[in-house]
Amino acid sequence: MSYRVSSMSVLPPVRKDRIIAELPKCYSKDAALHTKDEFTKKVRTACQEQRTGTVGFKISKVIVVGDLAVGKTCLINRFCKDAFDKNYKATIGVDFEMERFEVLGVPFSLQLWDTAGQERFKCIASTYYRGAQTVIIVFDVNDVASLSHTKQWLIDAMKENDPTNIQIFLVGTKKDLSSPAQYALIEKDAIKVSQEMKAEYWALSSLTGENVKEFFFRVATLAFEANLLAELEKSGTRQIADIVKINSNSNNLNASSKKKQPNCCQ
Ligand SMILES: Nc1nc2c(ncn2[C@@H]2O[C@H](COP(=O)(O)OP(=O)(O)O)[C@@H](O)[C@H]2O)c(=O)[nH]1
Ligand SMILES: [Mg+2]
Secondary structure, rough: OOOOHHHHHHHHOOOHHEOOOOOOOOOOOOOOOOOOOOOOOOHHHHHOOOOOOOOOHEEEEEHHHHHHOOOOHHHHHHHHHHOOOOOOOOOOOEEEEEEEEEEEOOOEEEEEEOOOOHHHHHHOOHHHOOOEEEEEEEEEOOOOOOHOOOOOHHHHHHOOOOHHHHHEEEEEOHHHOOOHHHHHHHHHHHHHHHHHHOOEEOOOOOOOOOHHHHHHHHHHHHHHHHHHHHHHHHHHHHHHHHHHHHHHHHHHHHHHHHHOOOOOOO
């Protein structure tokens, strides 16, 4: 069962295996949204001091696109239900799956949208694309045509979104069906396509589960970081003003830090 929006107020605690305490690594340094090894100090400190504004209440929209039968639904099912079942009809009557994470102690949710097979007719509704923060473009590593179609999927997704506010992942699925030599060949092309799209590249298998959790942890973390950095930028002026105030009253520093206010109004 996926969560309904109406049950949001009575959510159980975040699952233990959705807790992110370290920055998840990229798949390939040649095609990554960034290649840092650790969370930046700015991000860590903001989380420690609970200066995260509205980020802890955010639900970030993630859409999954790509040719029919490349393995989009299986990928979502592997992560959300830890199941691999090609007959599982997760998309009937359900628009999206909710996945709740905790990043550096801050709650953060992804809304993972899967199509109900409309990609067969190339008529995906604009509401599917609209408001996405992350676009996952999927191809099958054993099917070169599906890789060559990924650019068109990106163009379609971008029609409804602001390109400066979006993170793109290019994901090769069904790695279990490919020999190392075959895989190496398509990887070269896929990395090139990723670079052109400014996307982060991943390869995985929903059948074996290889890299699936790592991939979604990366998606969640990069979406979280982007939200938090935007939030910090917004409140940046006020924070600098606060620091100036504290410095000019430095003899009151201890007294004021003891009476630290909760950050509910930021
Ligand atoms: N061997 C293998 N088969 C897969 C994998 N992922 C999906 N498939 C198969 O590919 C077919 C299409 O998968 P599906 O998720 O329905 O594709 P979608 O149309 O993109 O949602 C099904 O028969 C799946 O069993 C994978 O990682 N490995
Ligand atoms: Mg599907």
